[in-house]
Amino acid sequence: MYINMNEILDKFSQFTSSYKISFDTEIVNFKFSTKNLQNYSPYCLYIFRANKLPKEIFNYNKINFLIIGEPQDLPYLDRCNYIILKENSISIFDIIKIIQSLLNFDDALSSFKEKLFYSIKDDLSISNMISIAFEYLNNPIMVLNSKYETCYFELGKTILDEPVWEFQIKNNRPHPEYSLKYNKSRENRLIAESSYNHIVTFFEEIMNHREIAIPIKHIDFSIGRICVLEVNRKITQSDIHILKTLAKMMYPLMVCDKKFLNLETSKLDSVFSDLINNPKPNMLLIRKKLSNFKFNLDSNMYLLCLCDLDNINSKSKINYVKQMVQGIFEKHYVFIFEQNIIVLYNNKNSFDYFNKGKEYKEFLEFIQNYTLSVGVSKLFDGISGIRNAYFESLSAINFANHLNFIGDEKPFINFYDEYVLHDLMYDFVVKKKLHYILDSTILKLLADNNTNLINTVKYYLDYNENLNLIAEKLGIHYNTLKYRIEKLKTKYFIDLKNSDSLIKLRLAIVALEISEGYKLDLGLN
CATH class of the missing domain: 3.40.1390 (Udp-n-acetylmuramoylalanyl-d-glutamate--2,6- Diaminopimelate Ligase; Chain: A, domain 1)
Known part of the structure; x- marks a missing residue:
């Protein structure tokens, strides 16, 4: 009205x-x-x-x-x-x-709001507010933080008969099957990050009653939620208004409560964060700190950086994903840095690729389900390489996002090893200084934009000079391929048998990919 x-x-x-x-x-x-x-x-x-x-x-x-x-x-x-x-x-x-x-507000809502106003005046706690809300809703109420920990609850004399809530209250964490189903729903996560919109959850296989939840945001993050279980009576529209009012009244108290804003960063997390942030850390001091944690300081490692493709700023999702990743990488170290989840994958004394590890298949399935993109650094030796490895993993994600036109699908796991040349050439492309690194003959080929010859060069490099296979992949006759190779030699003085030319041609193809992916002009005309 x-x-x-x-x-x-x-x-x-x-x-x-x-x-x-x-x-x-x-x-x-x-x-x-x-x-x-x-x-x-x-x-x-x-x-x-x-x-x-x-x-x-x-x-x-x-x-x-x-x-x-x-x-x-x-x-x-x-x-x-x-x-x-x-x-x-x-x-x-x-x-x-x-x-x-x-405005034709409901009498119960009006009465509830008045009681809440008085509770604020009397400096009552969140627990008191929950009790007041229970009087009106006559259904169990639970307040969770962003880590899904139970901070407050009010059951009254209700017999729950709800395995999901019984598990949550007893173990101070969500029922495993509930967590899996809830967090797999992108729609749930999107709603959970918008202020005061309610979420109705009911998984028939594991729940006996509907759950209605109101997320509570602080700045760009969901810091918690109020949940009500529909046990004693059905939730009405007036009840939803009561929950939204409760959320708004509780918010100032929640932002001052460490239960809701503390990400529980450990001392070890702080050491690794310092290694990433500081270009010149005190390595003696850091080694001394890490020695207390029995951390292998000089092992071969990969650094994995997990980013959320949904672009939902969600502490709930970050913490949930961290728990799941820790379950996959039990023998490795997982921490949060700048809204990304970092895995220090201890390769011990091995030089095997990360995708050869026993956890790889399970990890790949997990990140596909949870819309994550992962950057994997090059193998590095010892903790002093963590900062460089972190930026390598971010570069891998960045290049993969921009250069996905090269493959059919955007990859979920992106290896920096595959983008080393792109990282080398990026500044030359941006600053239009390809002449510093490429011969004038190759620059002329690029400037002429002869796609037939450029594609021939690309396939020649990709398929190790196997002319029959190259002709098949290009969809042309073997003699046509021979003609193109000869034309490269006569018109552009590019000999595909020359190893130095092949190296520079590879760099030229990478420069073209960067130009197309980032919409950059090569500055050749």
Whole structure:
């Protein structure tokens, strides 16, 4: 339901000292505030005490104010609708009740909000707020943090008969099958990262009742959620409003509560983060710190960096994925750095490729299910190479994302070994300095953009000079291939039997791939 400023004026006429209504608008919501807001909506009524009104507002077209007490002379009020109430003529709770009745708010919701207002005034805890909400919902309530740990719950005298919740409360972590099903749903994760939208979850195979959850965000991250189990009675739309109100009231307390914002970074995590951040770390000090953890300092290692392709800033997902990755790489070290999950894969004294490891197949299936992209560094020796390995893994992901036109599908695991030449050539392409590294004959071939000859060179390099196979892959006759090779020699003075030419031709093909993938001009004309 919506109302307008004239209807509000009519209800508050006996308390009004002055007003100005210069435009008509449909008001569907209200907000009582004690500080300036970033954004104002023309469809909301903003309630301020006069001494709390902001000094200036920049986006002040069509704003509706209900002001308690006489305000200062504020220029922006000339462009706004406002009703000024006499100081101390009516309490804030009665004001809110009247607005709620005009908007046809539910009586239970109104009563609940009033109780919550009083709970804030009396400095009650999150636990107290949960108890108040339970009185109205008459269903079990649980508050989880971003790591899915149980921070608060209220069951009353309810007999749960719900294995998922019983497991969560007893073990302080989610039921394994519930976690797997919930986090595999990209839709669930997207909803969970948007403020105050509710999620309905019911997995028939493992649950007896529906669960309704409201995520709570801080800045760009979901820091927790309020869950209600539909046991004693069905959840109504009014109950959803109660949950959303509870989430908004709890938020200021949650951001001050370490249960919700602490990622539980260990001392060992901090050492590795310092190694990545600091180009010149104190290696003696770091070796001393790591020696306390019995960490093999000089082993051969790969560094794996896991990034979220969904682009959902979710501490919930990060922590869940970290737990799953730790389960796959039990003998290796896993930590979080800048919203990415890092695996230090201890290759011991082996020089085998990472994809030859026993965990590789399980890991590949896992990252495909959870829309992750992984960068794998080159094999490096000892902890001093961690920083360089981290940037190699990021480069692998970056090049794979831009150069995926080369293959049929975007790869999930990207090896830096496959992009070493791309990393070498990238700056030469960006700065248009290919002449520093390529011969003028090769530059002329690129400038002429003779696709037939360029493709011939590419396949010649890829298939180790096997002319029959190259002709088959190009879909041309063997003699046509011989003619093209001869033309490279006569027109561009490029001899495919010359090893130095082959090396530079490989660099030229890489430069073309970078140019196409990053939409960069080679600067040859």
